[in-house]
Amino acid sequence: MNDRKRDDRTRHEGTRDDGTRGDRSRQDATRDVTEAFVAHRRLLFTVAYEMLGSAADAEDVLQETWLRWVGVDPGTVRDQRAYLVRITTRQALTHLRTLGRRKESYLGPWLPEPLLTTPDVAEDAELADSVSMAMLLVLETLTPTERAVFVLREVFDLGHDEIAEAVGKTPAAVRQIAHRARAHVAARRPRGVASAAETRRTVDAFRRAVETGDLRRLLDVLAPDVVLLTDGGGVVRAALAPVVGADEVVRVLGRIAAVAVLEPAGINGDPALIVRLGGEIDTVLAMRVDDGLITGLYAVRNPEKLSYLAGETALSR
Template sequence: MSDVSRPAPEDPFVTHRGLLFTVAYEILGSAADAEDVLQESWLRWASADRDDVRDPRAYLVRTVTRQSLNLLRTASRRREEYVGPWLPEPLLTTADVAEDVVLAESVSVAMLTVLETLGPTERAVFVLREVFDVPFDEIADAVGKTPAAVRQIAHRARDHVAARRPRVAVDASEHDLAVQRFIAVMNSGDVQGLMDVLAPDVVSVTDSGGLVRHAARRPLHGADRVVAFLQGSIAKLDTAFTVIPLRVNGMLAAGIQVGGELLAAVSFTVEEGRITQVFSVANPGKLSGLDAEAPLAR
C-alpha cells in the first residue's frame, strides 16, 4: 500500500477518524457508505496543501460532510427502489457509547429512522448542529448555504425530529430491562410473556431487502399482529433458533441466530417499561457491520 493510501498514526485524519466515521454514518445510515466516504475524504486530505489548513478537524468534518451529501443524494434514489422498508445498517458498539447520552440517542436505530424522513441537507445540518455542536458558519461552508439559511434549516429540522422521536425519555436501565424480558420470553416460548412486554400499539418494521422469505414487507401494527407473525415465522424455521443479547447502535438489542448464524438484529424503542417499536434488520448485506465494534466518537 502506498503512503498516499495509508495515513501516518499521528496524522489528524487518524486522530479524528472515529468522529469522521460517526458524522458520515449518521448522515448516511450505512456503515459501508460511511467507509466509502472516509476513503474518498482521505484521498482529498492526502492531496491537500496542509499549509492552508488552519483547523484540521473542521476541514475534515467539512470534507466528510460534503462527500456524505453527494453519496446520500444518490442513495436516496436507490432507496426509492428498495424492496420493503429500509432501515439503517446496525453497528456493534461498545458499552461506553451508552455513557454519552447524546451520542447514544443520535446513533440509535429509532433516531436514524427518524432522520430518514429529512431531506439530505436538513439531515446533515441537524447532525452537525445537534450532535456535534458545529458552529453555524462551519456548517454553512460544508453544505453550501449561508449561516442565516442554516439557522432556519436547523430550526425546521429540530422541530421535525422532535415531532417524530419517542414521546418519553427512557433511561438505559429501563430500556435494558424490557429488552432482557423480550429475549427471555422469546427463548422460552412464553407467548403471554411476549404479549406483556409489548405495548398494545407496538409497531414492528422489518428490513429484509426482499432477500428473506417470510419477512414482513410492511410494518405490523399492534401486539396481536406482531406476536401472530412471530409465531408463524418461527413455525416455518427448519431448525431451532436462539435469541442473544447484542449491543447495537449504543443500546441493548437482540440477535436472532439459527445454527450459530446471525439471521437478524433487532432494536427497540421502550416507553413506560414496554416495547413500542421493533426494528428488525434481516437483510444479509446489512449484518456485516456486526462483525466488529464500530469506532463511534464525538
C-alpha cells in the same frame, strides 16, 4: 582539475542532501496528515453514519475523505478537524442523494444498517439517542441538506459558519435550515424513551419469553399498539408492511423461538438482540421501550445490511 572535481562533488552532495531533506519533509507531512485523520476518525465515521444510516457507506465516505485529505498541503489548513468534517460532509451528501434514489425502489420497509456500539456510547445519552434506530428513522424524513445541518449542529455542536462551509450555504441560510430541521425532528422524535437500564431489563424479559416460548409473558412486555418493521430488502423473507398490534407481532415472533439463538448486544446505543441461525447472523432486532413496554421493534434481515456487523462481531469474539 582537482578543484573542478571538488566543486562537482560538492554540487552532487548538496543535491543529495537537499533530496534527503525533501524526502524527510514529505515523510513528516505524510505522518502529520495520517495522525490528524486517525485522531478524528471516530468523529468522521459518526458524522457519516448519522447522515447515511449505513456503516458500510460511512466507511466508503471515510475512504474518499482520506484520498482527498492526503492531497492537501497541511500547511494551508488552519483547523484540521473542521476541514476533515467538511470533506466528510460533502462526500456523505453525495452518497445520501444516491441512497435516496435507491430507497425509492426498495422492497418493503427500509431500516438503518445496525451498528454495533460499545457501552461508553450507551452511557452518553445524547450520542446514544442520535444513533438510535428510532432517531435515524426520524432523520430519514429530512432532506439531505437538512439532515447534514441537523447532525452537525445538534449532535456535534458545530458553528453556523463551519456548517455553511461544509454544505455550501451561507451562515444565514444554515440558521434557517437548522431551525426548520430542529422543529421537524422535535415534532417526530420519540418522547419518554426509557433509560438504558430499563431498556435492558425489558429486552432481557423479551428474550426469555421468546426463548421459552412463553407467549403470555411476551404479550406482557409488548405495548398493545407495538409496531414491528422488518427489512429484508427483497432478498430474504420479511413482511412488506408494518406488523401492528401485540397479537400480530407475537404470531410473527413465535416462528423463531424454536430454531434461533438470541444473543444480547449493544446496537445503535441501545440493548438489542442478535438472532443467529446455525451460528450465522440472521436478524438484528433493535427495540424502542416506553414506560417498560416495547413499542417498536426493528428487525434488520437484509444480508447486505448485516455484513458489516458480522465482521465486527467476528473480530470481537
